[in-house]
Amino acid sequence: MPRYVCAGCECLMTHERSGLLVEERTDEDGPYKIWSADLWRCPHCGTELLTGFGAEPVHQHFEEGYEKAECYLVIRDRTPTGEDDA
Numbered sequence: 001m002p003r004y005v006c007a008g009c010e011c012l013m014t015h016e017r018s019g020l021l022v023e024e025r026t027d028e029d030g031p032y033k034i035w036s037a038d039l040w041r042c043p044h045c046g047t048e049l050l051t052g053f054g055a056e057p058v059h060q061h062f063e064e065g066y067e068k069a070e071c072y073l074v075i076r077d078r079t080p081t082g083e084d085d086a
Contacts, residue, residue: 001015002051002052002058004040004051006042006044006045006047007010007076008033008042008045008047009042009044009045009047011042011043011044013040013041013042013043013047013049014040014041014042014043015038015039015040015043016039016040016048017038017039018038018039019036019038020036020037020038020039020050020072020075021034021035021069021070021071021072022034022035022036022037022050022053022060022072022074022075023035023069023071023073023075024057024074024075025075025076025077026077027077028033029076030061030070030079031061031066031067032060032061033057033059033060033061034054034057034058034059034060035053035054035057035058036053036054036058037051037052037053038051038052039072047067048075050073053072
């Protein structure tokens, strides 16, 4: 099993949960894909890390049942696009 370290607290993070559903959204904030991931947490400051995403999504927006999936969080593209985003 991998080991992750909280850079701020300088301690090992703990594995909280496997198979957490995470939704990826498009640039226009529309539905896109749902992934399965693992949640790790720092026992001191509570910082969370999502890792261990599978090679393929669990669901894609065009598949039946996509809208019924309950996700832990939503990933949105926050790539800086200009000077104001820095």
